Amino acid sequence: MLKISLMDQSDLEEAFKIEEQTNPSPWSKENFFSSFDVGHKSLVCKTGKEIVGFIIFSVVKKESHLLNIAVLKEWQKRGAGSLLMKSMIGQSKAMGAKKVLLEVRSKNNNAIIFYKKFNFIQDAVRVDYYTGKNPDDAVLMSLDI
Ligand SMILES: CC(C)(COP(=O)(O)OP(=O)(O)OC[C@H]1O[C@@H](n2cnc3c(N)ncnc32)[C@H](O)[C@@H]1OP(=O)(O)O)[C@@H](O)C(=O)NCCC(=O)NCCS
Numbered sequence: 001m002l003k004i005s006l007m008d009q010s011d012l013e014e015a016f017k018i019e020e021q022t023n024p025s026p027w028s029k030e031n032f033f034s035s036f037d038v039g040h041k042s043l044v045c046k047t048g049k050e051i052v053g054f055i056i057f058s059v060v061k062k063e064s065h066l067l068n069i070a071v072l073k074e075w076q077k078r079g080a081g082s083l084l085m086k087s088m089i090g091q092s093k094a095m096g097a098k099k100v101l102l103e104v105r106s107k108n109n110n111a112i113i114f115y116k117k118f119n120f121i122q123d124a125v126r127v128d129y130y131t132g133k134n135p136d137d138a139v140l141m142s143l144d145i
Contacts, residue, residue, distance in 0.1 A: 001047065002045055002046070002047055002052065002078075002079065002080055002083055003045070003046050003047075004043050004044070004045055004046075004083055004084065004087045005043065005044055005046065006042070006043060006044075007036065007042035007043060007044045007054060007056075008044075009036065011044050011051055011054075012032070012033055012036060014050075014051045015032075015042075015044060015051055015054045016029055016032045016033075018051065018052075018053065018054060018070050018071070018072050019032060019054075019068070019070055021072065021073065022070040022071070022072070022073065023068075023070060024105070024134050025130065025132060025133065025134050027068065035056055035067065035068075040056050040057065040058045040067060041056070041057050041058065041059065041088075041091065042054060042055065042056045042057075043055050043084055043087055043088060043091075045071070045080045045083055045084050047075075052071060052072050052075040052080050053069070053070060053071035053072060053075065053080040053081060053084055054068070054069070054070060054084070055068070055069040055084040055085065055087075055088050056068040056069070057088050057091075057092065057100075059092055059095045059096070059097050061096070061097075062096060062097055062098045062099060063097060063098075063099050063100075063101055064088070064089075064092035064095070064097035064099065064100045064101070064145075065100075065101050065102070066088065066100055066101070066102040069081060069084060069085070069088075069111075071084075076110075081114055082117075082118075085114075085118055088100075089118075089143075089145050092145060093145050097145060098144065098145060099142055099143065099144055099145065100120075100142065100143045100145055101140070101141070101142050102115065102120070102140075102141050102142075103126075103129070103138045103139070103140055103141075104138070104139050104141065105130060105134075105136040105137075105138065105139075106125065106136055106137040106138070106139050107136050112139065112141075115141050115143075118143060119143055120141040120142060120143045121141060121142060121143070122139055122140070122141055123140045123141060123142050124139075124140045125137050125138070125139055125140070126138040126140065
């Protein structure tokens with residue numbers, strides 16, 4: 001059974017492996033670990049002791065920023081991402097947020113379908129936002145909560 005819990009420091013290595021496996025341009029290990037240290041909120045989805053996915057977000061006043069979400073390839077399309085998203089929305093509301101904001105690569109169709117399923121709407125496109133090895137535009141999306 002899949003369960004959501006707060007990410008613990010001891011979960012970081014395993015969660016970072018998921019980031020490396022799933023993100024075409026993964027956060028550096030330093031960024032990943034420091035995100036935890038600066039107090040971004042992070043949740044993990046586990047089956048038993050195994051982490052199958054994580055979500056990282058930051059609530060500033062009335063806005064919750066979804067910074068990262070990933071689910072192990074073999075666990076995708078089995079509800080883990082939805083559980084993480086629902087928990088994140090619940091926690092963001094509890095902290096006073098009225099909106100969730102995110103940026104997604106325009107070529108990341110699966111993620112865009114996933115966000116649309118949660119009724120996120122597209123607000124804008126930032127052309128050439130992502131540079132480096134995998135250049136892409138960023139789609140800015142939001143959801144009133
Ligand atoms: C986006 C992601 C987190 C979704 O997690 P997930 O556990 O697969 O999501 P769920 O199983 O809860 O899927 C919920 C819905 O999202 C959509 N969806 C998810 N994966 C999809 C895919 N591969 N193709 C099409 N639709 C998909 C479907 O509408 C699905 O509903 P359905 O199962 O009733 O069809 C996951 O695909 C992932 O980790 N991707 C790689 C990392 C990434 O791109 N992160 C986003 C960065 S902005």
